[in-house]
Amino acid sequence: MSLVSPTAPPPSSAPLFQAGLHALAGAGIDAGADPAAALRRLIDAGLDRLPLPGHGATLERWRALAAVGAHDLGLAKLFEGHTDALAILREAGAAMTAADGDAAALWATWCAEPPDARLRLNALPGGGFTLSGRKAWCSGAQAATHAVVSCWDANGKAMLAAVDLRQPGVSVTGDGWHAVGMRSSASVDVLFDGAAAAPLGGPGFYVQRAGFWHGGAGVAACWYGAATRLADVLRERMAGRDDPHRLAQLGEVAVALRSSAALMRETAAAIDRHPGANAMAAALAVRLSVEHSAGVTLTAVGRALGAGPLCKDAAVARLFADLPVFMRQSHAERDLEALGRKIGEDGEAPWTL
Numbered sequence: 259m260s261l262v263s264p265t266a267p268p269p270s271s272a273p274l275f276q277a278g279l280h281a282l283a284g285a286g287i288d289a290g291a292d293p294a295a296a297l298r299r300l301i302d303a304g305l306d307r308l309p310l311p312g313h314g315a316t317l318e319r320w321r322a323l324a325a326v327g328a329h330d331l332g333l334a335k336l337f338e339g340h341t342d343a344l345a346i347l348r349e350a351g352a353a354m355t356a357a358d359g360d361a362a363a364l365w366a367t368w369c370a371e372p373p374d375a376r377l378r379l380n381a382l383p384g385g386g387f388t389l390s391g392r393k394a395w396c397s398g399a400q401a402a403t404h405a406v407v408s409c410w411d412a413n414g415k416a417m418l419a420a421v422d423l424r425q426p427g428v429s430v431t432g433d434g435w436h437a438v439g440m441r442s443s444a445s446v447d448v449l450f451d452g453a454a455a456a457p458l459g460g461p462g463f464y465v466q467r468a469g470f471w472h473g474g475a476g477v478a479a480c481w482y483g484a485a486t487r488l489a490d491v492l493r494e495r496m497a498g499r500d501d502p503h504r505l506a507q508l509g510e511v512a513v514a515l516r517s518s519a520a521l522m523r524e525t526a527a528a529i530d531r532h533p534g535a536n537a538m539a540a541a542l543a544v545r546l547s548v549e550h551s552a553g554v555t556l557t558a559v560g561r562a563l564g565a566g567p568l569c570k571d572a573a574v575a576r577l578f579a580d581l582p583v584f585m586r587q588s589h590a591e592r593d594l595e596a597l598g599r600k601i602g603e604d605g606e607a608p609w610t611l
Contacts, residue, residue, distance in 0.1 A: 293332040293442050294364070294401030297340060300326075301362055308341050310348060311472035312533030317526035320479035327483025328490075331580040332442030334480040336398040339367040342473045343406040347420065349469045350458040368448070369408040369418075369464060370395035377409035377450055379417050379457065387457055389421055389450040397445040399423075399430045407455075408464055415461035427453030439583030468534050471541035475525060477587060478548040482518060484581045485552035488559045489515055491574055495563065507562040514551035521547050539608070542597040549588045552581060 300306055308322050309315035323341070327334040343365035375394035379387055393407060402423055409417050421428070427450060434447040464470060489511045496508055525540045556578065560568070567574040589596075601608060 291330075293330065293336050294398055296330070296333045297336045297364060297398070297401075300337060301340070301364060306337070306341055306344070308344075310345055311469060311476065312529050314530050316472065316529045317523060320476060320482075320522060320526060323476055323479035324483030324486065327480035328487040329483075331480065331484050331577065331584050332440060334483065335440065335443040335445075335584065336366070336401075338477060338480050339397055340365045342476065343367045343404070345469055345473065346406050346418070346458065346464075346467075349467055350418070350463065363403045364398075364401055366396065366398050366402040366405040368393050368396045368405050371408060375447065377407055377419075379409040379411045379419055379455065380452075381412065387419065387455050388427070388452045389419060389455045390452060391450055393448045393450065394434050395445045396430075396448045397443045399446050399448050400444060406458065409455075411461065413461075416464065417461060418458040418464045419455040420458055421450075421453055421455040423448075425453055427451045437583060439579040439581075468537065471537035472529055475522075475529075475537070475541040475544040478545045479522070481552050481581065481585050482515075482522065482548045484577055484584075485515060485548070485555040488555050488574070488577055488581075491567065492559045492562055504562045507558040511555050511558050514554040518544075518547045518551040539597060539600045539604070542593050542600070543608070545588055546593055546597065549585050549590075552585060556581060 297306075305322075308319045311319055319341075323334065323338055326337045346367065370393075372394050375392045377389050377391040377393055379389060381387055389407065389409060391409075396402075396405070405421055405423055407419055407421060409419050411417050423430075429449040429451070431447045431449060435441075435445050437443075437445075459467070489508075492504075492508055492511060496504055522544055525537075525544050528540060529535075529537055560578065563574075568578055569575065
């Protein structure tokens with residue numbers, strides 16, 4: 259595994275990305291299909307080469323993530339992890355070389371840290387590093403070829419490492435995943451036993467880098483895309499109908515989603531203006547806003563349309579099952595408390611017009 263200085267991918271416009279996604283959907287990437295196979299199609303078509311966050315086109319990146327989220331959340335989970343890994347590698351100043359056959363690698367980002375599943379990064383006496391231990395919440399593990407993983411060095415310092423998953427020291431289990439919602443993401447446990455790895459950055463790099471919060475807001479773009487698809491379902495089914503209650507629910511959804519969209523546009527522009535700034539408060543606000551507006555959408559659309567689509571429309575039923583599970587990547591009140599504390603410490607009023 260060779261690491262070299264990266265070349266940033268060319269920015270792609272959201273309309274072109276959506277056109278490519280729709281073309282691939284027409285060629286067989288259907289919502290609910292195997293997300294790993296669908297991700298492979300996106301990679302082969304070059305649609306994973308999103309603008310890097312903080313490089314002048316952050317909103318374009320989020321629009322692409324939202325487009326995939328609107329299509330299928332199982333695919334969005336894997337696509338977001340793959341594109342986040344590519345961004346992390348470039349922020350660390352490293353990228354897999356095409357000469358190693360890795361140009362079409364299917365990457366994952368596995369950085370959950372439950373106390374009973376941690377990886378150790380071991381320095382070898384003759385040079386090099388290996389990983390040992392169990393990693394939980396490994397989305398797409400059966401199909402991924404490489405991963406960026408969080409781990410801990412001999413001094414107990416938090417580290418990141420890049421690892422090729424196609425080596426004998428890596429075992430994908432069937433443990434740890436019994437979900438109904440987001441079932442297709444197959445976020446199982448993976449065992450590492452002396453697997454060769456390459457550290458990325460130094461201790462604390464993962465959370466201290468500017469891109470940590472850029473990526474956290476990008477996850478919310480996936481949630482947002484799914485919520486807009488549900489809003490579209492309600493809007494389409496209300497076309498030409500004069501039902502005051504359902505129209506009120508459509509209005510409620512529109513207000514909630516437009517509020518989140520405005521905040522996302524504002525935050526993306528701020529990240530592009532100040533890419534090295536600490537975006538913690540802004541990213542938390544985006545995540546919490548989208549979580550709220552998506553929750554409003556789930557409730558309003560469910561009440562407006564009743565049980566019919568939940569039972570007879572596979573795509574709608576899947577969204578209703580997947581979105582609440584995916585949004586539990588939010589830390590709910592802990593994130594609200596962290597945002598409130600940051601606002602209090604900064605002494606600013608972020609709601610000022």
